[in-house]
Amino acid sequence: MNIITQEAKKKQAIVKYALRKGKSEASRVYGVSLSSVKRWCKQYDGTWQSLLPKSHRPHSHPNRHTKREERQIRNSFKKCYERYGWDGVYSDLKRKGYTRSYSGMIYAAKRMGLVKYKKTKKKSRKHRRYPELLIPGEKVQIDVKEVPYNCLRGKALRDGKHFYQWTAIDECTRMRFVYGFEEHTPENSTKFLKMLLKEFPFKIQTIQTDNGREFTYKYQSSEVKSPFEIELNKLGINHKLIPPRTPWHNGKVERSHRNDQRYFYEWETFRNIEELNTKLKGHLEWSNNKTMRTLDYKSPMQLLSEKLELKSIH
Structure with missing residues (x-):
């Protein structure tokens, strides 16, 4: 029996005595104030639960939502x-x-009753986190996602086509650029790189990718360079390859692909590559202007503006 229950049952005994002998007598015998005895008698309905302390939580607050x-x-x-x-x-x-x-x-x-359930909180993995980069363009992750087959409609579906989404994300600001192609080739990686350099308003120092053939021939030939690697060397951009079978090293672009699946591909369909790129453009604008918890509820565009403004001051 906890102390709150004990207090309620003690009050019940006092009330029962007051009902038999009178409130003043109960006050004298039990050593409590007469006003308290009167209040408990008024509150009592025959059960000790009625004498439990009521919540002191206020019914309203000056800062409550309007x-x-x-x-x-x-x-x-x-x-x-x-x-x-x-x-x-x-x-x-x-x-x-x-x-x-x-x-x-x-x-x-x-x-307001809009939250129906509470998600279980995941265990913290702070010890596995990589240090956050502070300079836009210091490292950009690039990866390719195959467009889900169930998103295809019309001629694209009849002809058994496959569409691929190239994605680049800046590790510092989470600024992204995406574009779709019909073929999964190193030449398209090179085209995407040239488009990326025009879209990002900062200099790219390092590009990080996995070991796919669209990015490197490292595991096919020790001498032949892929078109993507040749273009990077020409531009003076460092190419960093993650270890094989470790997609978490490219975690930011992998996470962005999961978000694309949840917020975009589960809702959209495409009849050709032009329609895919048109819709991707709108989705990209939304994702670059979406506030993110990891950025302290700033959007990638807001953080990029702050970084560029700070750089211009210095």
Whole structure:
């Protein structure tokens, strides 16, 4: 029996005595104030549970979400949650001028009944994290993702075509560039590299890839260089290869591919490579302007602007 239950049963004994002998007598015998005895008698309904202490939690708070803010949360939840989750809801709210924190939004959503379950918290893996890079372009990860076959429609599906998405992500700012090709070749890697250099507004020092044939011939020939490697040498960009069968070394681009699957490929279909690239362009704009927890709720574009502004000052 815990102390709260003991106190409630003690109050019950005092109330029963007061009902038999009178409230003043109970106050004198048990050594409690008369006002407390009167209050307990009024509160008592025949069970000791009725004498348990009531919550002192206030019914309202001066900083509580306003009706307008709650309406914004509900509208953004209906619009974004199914596809983009709570991060997408928060990003949509921020675009509308919402000034509260992410945790404040979740707290309000719980009170409004929008949060139906609580996810189990994963164990921290901070000891496995790589140090964050501080300079845009210091290292850019590149990888290729095959477009899911169930996204194909029309002629592309009838002809049994395969589409591939090339992805580059800057480790410092998480700024991305993506583009789709019909063939998985080193020549397309070279084309993608040239497009990437035009898109990223900073100098790239190192490019990190896996050991696929679209990037290197290292495991096919010790003498012949792939077109991608030749182009990198020509541009003076360092090429770093991750160890074989260790995709976590390219973790940022791998994670971005999982997000593409969740937020893009599970919702879109394509009839040709032109339609894929048109839709990828819109998705890329969204992902580069989406706030990220790992960036302290800034978007890659916001962080890039801050880094470039700081560099221009110095």
